[in-house]
Amino acid sequence: MDAIExxxxxxxxxxxxxxxxxxxxxxxxxxxxxxxxxxxxxxEIVAKFARGLGADRVDLRIxxxxxxxxIGIGPNGITRMREVGxxxxxxxxxxxxxxxxxxVSRGELTVEETRAxxxxxxxxxxxxxxWVMAVAVGLACAAFGRLLKVDWLGTGxxxxxxxxxxxxRRELLTRHVNVxxxxxxVSFLSSLLGGLGAHWAQSTTITTAMIASILLLVPGxxxxxxxxxxxxxxxxxxxxxxxxxxxxxxxxxxxxWLGQVLLSHLGIET
Amino acid sequence: xxxxxxxxxxxxxxLAAAGFGVLFNIGFRSxxxxxxxxxLALAVRTACLDGLHWNLEAASFAAALTVGxxxxxxxxxxxxxxNALDVVGCIPMVPGSFAAKAILAMFALTSASxxxxxxTLITAVQYALRVTFTIGAIGTGLAIPTxxxxxxxxx
Numbered sequence: 001m002d003a004i005e006x007x008x009x010x011x012x013x014x015x016x017x018x019x020x021x022x023x024x025x026x027x028x029x030x031x032x033x034x035x036x037x038x039x040x041x042x043x044e045i046v047a048k049f050a051r052g053l054g055a056d057r058v059d060l061r062i063x064x065x066x067x068x069x070x071i072g073i074g075p076n077g078i079t080r081m082r083e084v085g086x087x088x089x090x091x092x093x094x095x096x097x098x099x100x101x102x103x104v105s106r107g108e109l110t111v112e113e114t115r116a117x118x119x120x121x122x123x124x125x126x127x128x129x130x131w132v133m134a135v136a137v138g139l140a141c142a143a144f145g146r147l148l149k150v151d152w153l154g155t156g157x158x159x160x161x162x163x164x165x166x167x168x169r170r171e172l173l174t175r176h177v178n179v180x181x182x183x184x185x186v187s188f189l190s191s192l193l194g195g196l197g198a199h200w201a202q203s204t205t206i207t208t209a210m211i212a213s214i215l216l217l218v219p220g221x222x223x224x225x226x227x228x229x230x231x232x233x234x235x236x237x238x239x240x241x242x243x244x245x246x247x248x249x250x251x252x253x254x255x256x257w258l259g260q261v262l263l264s265h266l267g268i269e270t
Numbered sequence: 271x272x273x274x275x276x277x278x279x280x281x282x283x284x285l286a287a288a289g290f291g292v293l294f295n296i297g298f299r300s301x302x303x304x305x306x307x308x309x310l311a312l313a314v315r316t317a318c319l320d321g322l323h324w325n326l327e328a329a330s331f332a333a334a335l336t337v338g339x340x341x342x343x344x345x346x347x348x349x350x351x352x353n354a355l356d357v358v359g360c361i362p363m364v365p366g367s368f369a370a371k372a373i374l375a376m377f378a379l380t381s382a383s384x385x386x387x388x389x390t391l392i393t394a395v396q397y398a399l400r401v402t403f404t405i406g407a408i409g410t411g412l413a414i415p416t417x418x419x420x421x422x423x424x425x
Contacts, residue, residue: 091354128292136291138289231413
């Protein structure tokens with residue numbers, strides 16, 4: 001058999017179809033990436049799904065907005081690409097995907113069953129309610145404020161401003177508002193409320209209270225993922241993440257600056 | 271460094287980490303581990319900053335390294351992805367306020383009413399460098415235990 005003949009697919013009839021296998025593996029990787037995983041995690045989970053469903057060879061290319069995989073079984077191979085959506089953070093989905101990956105790699109599920117499970121996870125994985133998130137984010141930013149030396153009088157306003165900012169952010173993201181514009185709007189609102197509240201509470205740390213009120217917007221997981229990706233041999237993805245982090249910070253700072261300008265027009269020195 | 275101050279920083283670190291854990295959709299059962307992770311990070315950083323008089327970058331590196339190593343041990347017990355637990359613990363150390371101050375100082379540079387442009391520029395660069403080095407220190411501190419201890423997937 002010469003080199004060209006060896007590339008011609010031979011359908012034995014017993015091997016699983018390549019197309020659905022590749023798409024299911026890609027979907028698992030896409031969902032994990034959208035849930036906030038680093039490149040190595042995505043690489044690992046796609047390999048687990050593909051091998052568990054019968055693939056002999058798996059090669060993955062991870063981009064910021066797409067994944068491409070080449071799956072091979074015996075002499076047959078297929079390459080498919082999948083778009084990746086907004087990169088958020090959802091740890092419960094991340095956890096469920098790893099549980100499913102363990103089942104798939106033990107050979108417990110067929111391709112169709114795996115696809116059904118992925119669909120179920122995408123639809124049914126619970127999220128905390130908007131109010132629970134708002135209170136938690138308010139508490140987190142108030143604690144951040146204390147770490148940044150906001151006085152006790154300014155801590156309450158930070159809690160309220162950040163909590164309200166989180167409610168507004170969730171609402172804006174539900175309406176598919178651009179994440180960068182959303183960062184500016186939420187930053188403006190939270191910093192303004194934090195600054196006004198701190199002023200009314202007679203805090204002496206108004207500027208720090210304003211900054212603490214917008215810390216919910218700091219993209220912590222993407223910034224650590226960016227560095228991890230570069231360290232683990234994915235410099236393109238890591239650089240793309242780092243640029244996104246920088247742009248989010250610039251848009252958030254713009255909102256803070258607008259808040260400071262408005263407060264100074266109201267006669268409040270920041 | 272007094273014990274009440276260390277306690278204050280530790281509690282604030284725990285609260286911030288648990289709060290961000292909710293934002294990252296970590297289940298209620300795993301939130302105490304997030305709080306422990308954040309408390310450990312802030313306790314180590316505060317001890318290094320105020321006890322050993324290290325600078326912020328070195329203290330953040332030591333704290334991230336400690337959290338990264340501890341999370342490797344905890345991972346089997348928590349059923350939580352390592353990425354979540356160690357990053358959430360280090361979130362309270364991400365220098366978001368420095369980043370905001372650096373960008374605001376850069377905005378101020380372009381303002382027509384800037385009185386001392388050189389000083390503003392130095393302030394902006396200092397903050398930007400501190401952000402870069404601190405995030406670098408946190409990322410490196412977290413990555414070292416992971417890269418040393420993780421078994422790579424066999425392809």
